[in-house]
Amino acid sequence: MQNQQILTDQRARVGHRARATAFFLHEELATEVQERLVEINKTFTSPAIVSAFPQIWSNYPQVIPENDTLALKPAAHDLLIHALSLHWANDPVGQLIQCRRALQPDGLFLGFLFGGQTLHELRACLAQAELETTGGLSPRILPMAEIKNLGSLLQRAEFSLPVADSFTKTVIYRDMFALMHDLRAMGEANALAGRLRHPTRRTVITRAAELYQQHHALEDGRIKATFEIIGLTGWAPQKNQHTEYI
Numbered sequence: 722m723q724n725q726q727i728l729t730d731q732r733a734r735v736g737h738r739a740r741a742t743a744f745f746l747h748e749e750l751a752t753e754v755q756e757r758l759v760e761i762n763k764t765f766t767s768p769a770i771v772s773a774f775p776q777i778w779s780n781y782p783q784v785i786p787e788n789d790t791l792a793l794k795p796a797a798h799d800l801l802i803h804a805l806s807l808h809w810a811n812d813p814v815g816q817l818i819q820c821r822r823a824l825q826p827d828g829l830f831l832g833f834l835f836g837g838q839t840l841h842e843l844r845a846c847l848a849q850a851e852l853e854t855t856g857g858l859s860p861r862i863l864p865m866a867e868i869k870n871l872g873s874l875l876q877r878a879e880f881s882l883p884v885a886d887s888f889t890k891t892v893i894y895r896d897m898f899a900l901m902h903d904l905r906a907m908g909e910a911n912a913l914a915g916r917l918r919h920p921t922r923r924t925v926i927t928r929a930a931e932l933y934q935q936h937h938a939l940e941d942g943r944i945k946a947t948f949e950i951i952g953l954t955g956w957a958p959q960k961n962q963h964t965e966y967i
Contacts, residue, residue, distance in 0.1 A: 727914045729809045731789065734912040738773040738787070741908030746890065746948060747777045750805055750833055753888075757831065757952075758800075765829070768800035769793070771820070773908065778804070791816065793823035800829050805950070807834035808865060809912065817878035817953075824957035830880060836887050836949035837867040842937045843900065843929075843946065850929035854922060868951050880955025890948045893939070897930040900946050 758765070768781055771791060775784035785792050787806045801820050810816045820830050851858055868887050875883035894900040904910055937944050 728811050730912050730914045730916070731811075733916075734787075734809055737905070737910045737912055738908040741774065741906060743903055743906035744774055744777055746907065746950075747772070747774055747805060749890065750950065751777055753833075753950075753952075754802055754804075754831060757954075761829070763829070765800035767798045767825075768802070769798045769823070770802045770804055771806060772802075772804040773806060774804075778802075789815075791819045791823070793819055795822050796825050798823055798828060799825050801831070803830070803832035803834075803953075805833050805835070807832055807953075813866070814874055814877050817874055817880070817955075821878050821880055821955070821957055826957055826959040828957040830953070830955045830957070832953035834951055834953075835865055836871075836951040837865040838889065838947055838949035839865050841947060842933060842944075843897065846897070846929040846932040846936070847925070849932055850925050854925045854928055865949075866951070871951055871953060875953055875955045878955070879958065881958045882954075882956050884954040885951060886954075887949055887951045890950065892946050892948065893943050894946060895943055897933040897944060900944065 769783040769785055770778040770781050771785045771787060772778055773787045778784050781802075783798075787809070789811055793801075801824055803816065803820060807813055807816060817830075817832070820832070824830060848858055868885050872883055872885040875885070892900075892903075894903065933944055934942075939945060
């Protein structure tokens with residue numbers, strides 16, 4: 722842990738989450754979770770959710786706040802859902818290990834995070850605009866993990882039957898400024914530890930908006946933004962474990 726890279730400014734992340742007002746992706750995720758659980762032939766009696774937004778998961782008895790160290794007790798749950806916060810973790814493997822240890826034998830883990838295709842349009846336009854304007858690049862948007870790398874994280878955390886899959890949501894906005902406003906409202910504003918500590922030049926933002934309009938506009942002039950959500954599924958090991966639930 723001493724050599725762990727600090728990617729996220731946790732104080733900034735907590736502040737952004739506290740001011741969030743837009744929860745539509747979390748609401749869609751809650752529906753996705755229910756659909757996945759229906760397909761599993763098992764009744765869960767002691768579930769817990771890791772989320773910054775307990776109001777989305779009000780039908781679950783226990784919601785654990787996002788944190789580098791999760792408030793989980795060993796072998797306390799038969800279902801654990803990590804809901805759209807793993808991408809902000811400074812130690813994703815450590816988070817997964819904490820979750821596995823909190824599961825009872827043959828308990829189910831479902832983890833969801835934003836993947837590598839998320840906001841690829843915005844990232845490309847901001848990078849090109851900054852290069853053109855300043856000749857350099859600044860850390861603005863969280864690096865997103867690729868699905869091909871995430872299955873191995875489940876194995877490193879010693880989950881059984883690990884599976885990683887993904888699905889995408891395309892959201893339409895009036896322009897790039899509306900998208901950036903929505904990201905702040907979602908609690909997903911820049912919380913990188915290495916972020917700039919002063920406002921971005923207006924010329925960079927204006928140029929990025931022009932590029933976004935040029936490359937990603939729809940016929941009616943609005944723009945599209947991609948959100949890739951990666952789902953991680955794993956089971957706490959149990960002797961003679963098999964796939965009867967799937």
